[in-house]
Amino acid sequence: MPSPRYWREVPNRFRLEAAKCRACGKVVFPARRICPACRKSDFEPTALSWRGKVVTSTSVVVAPTDFAQQAPYAVAVIETPEGARLMAQVVDCDPATVVPGTDVRLMFRKITQEGHGGILCYGFKGVPAA
Template sequence: MPSPRYTREIPSRYRLEAGRCKGCGKVTYPARTICPSCRGEEIEKINLSPRGKVVTSTVIHVPPDDFLMEAPYAMAVVETPEGARLMTQVVDCEPSTVLPGLEVSLEFRLIRKEGKSGILCYGHKAVPVA
């Protein structure tokens, strides 16, 4: 990934910044310029709560090259209390236990390393709430 693009995505990845439409209340992660529900253009920035619930999940056994050392690993669509949904890995647990309904917290973690330029790429991963 080129570093300018990575820089551009830091607000959502580092701070879980999302947008809420002032017209219809729809929350999108990351924030968008135009609301996908009502096409409203008045969007307020909000920060998501670092927790949520698994909507659906899988365990990846055949990974992309960059994640070869991590397989098998669980991935899930997680919904935060604000109604935003995001794709995350679910870690620090037995992958097969990650199923719809599981409560998780969202923690700031290293996601991947970019090969040639050596950039460490961060974001959030989910961890089951004990």
């Protein structure tokens, strides 16, 4: 069974829902209670663009059990045009080609399956933009 945390993160994972600080405009993802820029706590929900730029990345060769069949794969910190940063797997490419500055589209994909015939967990992944 997916953890309660997975369910709590559904708005983030399914809709890329972030929070925008009403005081200073900082966009944080996932949503927080306190703004890291101005320390105020007045946010409004905001949707992120389904695209961004790689800030930093790494290749995963020895993967956790659930992801072993996908290795090697790239994991990157991606910054959206709104200034939010998120971490995602970058797929459908050679992991070595995922470098800082790479433009990616964010896509809704299957992340993992819990056990044989188990529950599917979905979320976002990056794909290099054509």
